[in-house]
Amino acid sequence: MTWFIFGGLIIALEYIIASILILLTVVGVSFAKETLKIGSLNSGPFGKRVYQKKPFGQPTFFLNIIWIIFGGMWIAASHVILGTAFAITIIGIPFAQKHFRMAAIALTPYGVKIMDD
Numbered sequence: 001m002t003w004f005i006f007g008g009l010i011i012a013l014e015y016i017i018a019s020i021l022i023l024l025t026v027v028g029v030s031f032a033k034e035t036l037k038i039g040s041l042n043s044g045p046f047g048k049r050v051y052q053k054k055p056f057g058q059p060t061f062f063l064n065i066i067w068i069i070f071g072g073m074w075i076a077a078s079h080v081i082l083g084t085a086f087a088i089t090i091i092g093i094p095f096a097q098k099h100f101r102m103a104a105i106a107l108t109p110y111g112v113k114i115m116d117d
Helices: 002-023 029-041 058-087 093-107
Strands: 048-052 112-116
Touching: 002 029, 002 058, 002 093, 029 058, 029 093, 029 112, 058 093
Parallel strands: none
Antiparallel strands: 048 112
């Protein structure tokens, strides 16, 4: 719950908005499915691990490049800003670490699998 209040809600809303914008295109339906999956991870990332589902192949590479340009870099920047703000305090360090890890996932969400610990 603390994560959701201190940054998770903001990031989840960014993913929802990006997914809705992607859904406006016919091709974007498969994109939106993956971004919503990562957005739900941002609602409660503790106790979950992210794995590469398959080797970083050509289709996944191109999907990630398109995502980085149109949405990933903005969401990753939000993670970095929030992570930096949390890193200032001792209590916020676990949140900062999670935000920095989530920034990398925000840049390349395609081809990942989310599993519970």
